[in-house]
Amino acid sequence: MSREQILNAAVMLALVAFPLWAWAADEPFLITLTTKAAILALAGVGLNIALGLGGLVSLGHAAFFGIGGYAMGVLASHAQLYDPILESPFLIEGTKSMPIIWLVAITASGLAALAIGALSLRTSGVYFIMITLAFGQMLYFFAISWPAYGGEDGLSIYARNDFPGLNTLDPIQFYIIVLALLAAVLLLTSRLAKSPFGLALNAARQSPVRVETVGISPYRLRLIAFTISGMITGLAGALFADLNRFVSPTMLSWQTSGEIMVFVIIGGVARLFGPVVGAMLFILLEHLLGGLSDYWHVYLGVLLLLIVLFARGGVIGSLAGRGKAHD
Amino acid sequence: MTEPILQTIGITKSFGALQASQDISIDLRPGEIHALIGPNGAGKSTLIKQIAGGLRPDAGQVLFRGEDVTPLGTAERARRGLARTFQISALAMEDTVLQNALLGAMGAGGTAFRFFRPALAQRDLRAVAENALELVGLSAHAATPTFELSHGQRRQLEVAVALTLAPKAFVMDEPMAGLGFEGSKNLTNFLDRLRDTAPILLVEHDMDAVFALADRVSVLVYGRIIATGTVEEIRNDPDVRVAYLGEDA
Ligand SMILES: Nc1ncnc2c1ncn2[C@@H]1O[C@H](COP(=O)(O)OP(=O)(O)OP(=O)(O)O)[C@@H](O)[C@H]1O
Numbered sequence: 001m002s003r004e005q006i007l008n009a010a011v012m013l014a015l016v017a018f019p020l021w022a023w024a025a026d027e028p029f030l031i032t033l034t035t036k037a038a039i040l041a042l043a044g045v046g047l048n049i050a051l052g053l054g055g056l057v058s059l060g061h062a063a064f065f066g067i068g069g070y071a072m073g074v075l076a077s078h079a080q081l082y083d084p085i086l087e088s089p090f091l092i093e094g095t096k097s098m099p100i101i102w103l104v105a106i107t108a109s110g111l112a113a114l115a116i117g118a119l120s121l122r123t124s125g126v127y128f129i130m131i132t133l134a135f136g137q138m139l140y141f142f143a144i145s146w147p148a149y150g151g152e153d154g155l156s157i158y159a160r161n162d163f164p165g166l167n168t169l170d171p172i173q174f175y176i177i178v179l180a181l182l183a184a185v186l187l188l189t190s191r192l193a194k195s196p197f198g199l200a201l202n203a204a205r206q207s208p209v210r211v212e213t214v215g216i217s218p219y220r221l222r223l224i225a226f227t228i229s230g231m232i233t234g235l236a237g238a239l240f241a242d243l244n245r246f247v248s249p250t251m252l253s254w255q256t257s258g259e260i261m262v263f264v265i266i267g268g269v270a271r272l273f274g275p276v277v278g279a280m281l282f283i284l285l286e287h288l289l290g291g292l293s294d295y296w297h298v299y300l301g302v303l304l305l306l307i308v309l310f311a312r313g314g315v316i317g318s319l320a321g322r323g324k325a326h327d
Numbered sequence: 328m329t330e331p332i333l334q335t336i337g338i339t340k341s342f343g344a345l346q347a348s349q350d351i352s353i354d355l356r357p358g359e360i361h362a363l364i365g366p367n368g369a370g371k372s373t374l375i376k377q378i379a380g381g382l383r384p385d386a387g388q389v390l391f392r393g394e395d396v397t398p399l400g401t402a403e404r405a406r407r408g409l410a411r412t413f414q415i416s417a418l419a420m421e422d423t424v425l426q427n428a429l430l431g432a433m434g435a436g437g438t439a440f441r442f443f444r445p446a447l448a449q450r451d452l453r454a455v456a457e458n459a460l461e462l463v464g465l466s467a468h469a470a471t472p473t474f475e476l477s478h479g480q481r482r483q484l485e486v487a488v489a490l491t492l493a494p495k496a497f498v499m500d501e502p503m504a505g506l507g508f509e510g511s512k513n514l515t516n517f518l519d520r521l522r523d524t525a526p527i528l529l530v531e532h533d534m535d536a537v538f539a540l541a542d543r544v545s546v547l548v549y550g551r552i553i554a555t556g557t558v559e560e561i562r563n564d565p566d567v568r569v570a571y572l573g574e575d576a
Pocket residue numbers: 342345347365366367368369370371372373374414
């Protein structure tokens with residue numbers, strides 16, 4: 001095992017052991033905190049496919065996070081009022097079933113990513129950053145001015161959604177669902193990175209002409225990567241809304257996009273567990289420093305600056321050294 | 328006469344006032360090495376780019392295996408069997424030598440959109456990639472990160488990636504550049520055999536290599552082809568001697 005793999009295993013172990021300990025010690029708040037970290041990690045794992053593998057600096061991933069959140073909000077709010085979403089030409093009812101909500105969240109955010117990607121990926125560099133930011137802001141202002149689902153105030157649901165065979169209101173049981181999803185997505189992501197697609201995408205980041213010259217379209221590679229990336233971040237959005245039993249336009253704001261990117265940068269861009277470590281540290285710092293000072297973001301900013309200046313591979317890069325090349 | 332595999336008809340390209348390609352019509356026939364020579368800045372790379380698809384000509388056509396490929400992009404031309412190597416290496420530097428070769432195998436096989444099984448575990452792709460590395464003599468470096476390769480080895484890898492495409496024609500922009508005496512000699516021998524696999528349009532400054540390899544030579548000066556012929560004809564062409572070989576008439 002490489003150092004990075006050992007590190008990843010240790011992080012995974014912590015994600016299992018710490019909440020179990022909190023459960024045994026009857027500290028539900030700590031379980032919820034870890035759940036939040038795991039969900040934000042999932043959002044970062046999504047972004048990391050675009051950012052790390054594809055080199056696509058998207059400042060619009062809040063769009064997918066928010067769409068996932070609103071997919072949950074819309075479906076659950078209709079279900080709790082027994083009010084169908086659509087009656088004609090055919091009936092669409094709300095639902096409280098998590099698996100269906102996830103499916104809708106993934107599909108909706110995937111379609112949005114496909115559309116946004118198809119337009120944004122015609123540009124690159126700073127223009128790409130700006131255009132993804134603009135799309136994110138468009139959705140943000142749309143949500144604010146959409147009264148049917150709470151507008152600026154957001155949308156609350158009374159009870160957490162259902163998962164067959166589990167009591168989702170029990171923090172540890174909801175956490176198990178989140179952790180299982182995170183682990184599954186991490187596994188798929190690690191396969192994706194080593195697959196022919198991942199190899200080509202990563203090569204397109206380094207030298208697009210090289211990829212074109214062997215007959216592969218960099219645009220197509222990036223569009224697929226961006227779509228997969230948006231789907232994962234959308235799933236995280238649905239879980240995040242479920243955790244809080246609340247969704248609001250804040251989930252769609254550019255600050256959210258920035259925070260998701262911060263997880264990835266702190267933990268390590270293009271590192272499988274980078275966003276996981278990043279989100280855990282972020283939540284830890286927020287928890288520790290947020291109590292001490294309202295200006296904890298300043299400390300976060302300093303940390304970020306240090307990492308960008310001195311530790312290009314983020315925390316994982318610093319601890320595990322140069323990765324990849326051959327495995 | 329056999330049909331040319333690759334052909335340009337009246338290719339014209341200007342950059343502002345600079346006429347980089349002026350009404351260029353050349354062709355590449357089965358089994359041949361057609362060398363394109365000319366002084367620095369003559370427009371050789373510009374012509375290659377228009378043939379390979381990176382640059383759209385202002386006027387004229389590129390025909391490949393009888394098809395007008397002028398409107399097609401680089402990737403589409405590559406999929407039709409046109410392999411190109413670059414004057415300045417374009418490789419995925421962080422990846423290993425084998426991974427770069429695999430990329431070619433994936434492009435050729437149309438298998439870049441496989442999402443689950445590791446690329447390194449796919450026997451079909453590996454066989455193609457390893458075979459190409461073997462042919463250019465890079466097998467021992469398969470696991471080396473590309474940025475660690477010497478300049479000459481990078482040139483060899485460029486050729487290996489082109490080979491993985493099993494192309495119908497090669498377009499090579501100065502493959503010998505910076506190889507040194509021994510390296511040039513090896514690559515010359517290699518290209519000599521390669522022409523039986525697919526014909527080569529070869530831009531080259533190394534005159535020993537050109538005279539040893541070329542079935543035909545075209546001379547490009549200031550964006551214009553001033554002569555095309557056998558090595559013997561070109562050596563004795565008075566225009567070429569004045570314009571290019573630097574002799575007084
Ligand atoms: N994109 C571009 N925009 C403007 N001018 C260009 C561009 N590309 C090439 N040129 C100019 O066109 C001319 C031909 O360049 P090109 O690279 O084709 O020459 P070359 O024959 O390949 O030279 P060398 O032997 O040095 O490789 C040069 O004067 C170059 O500066």
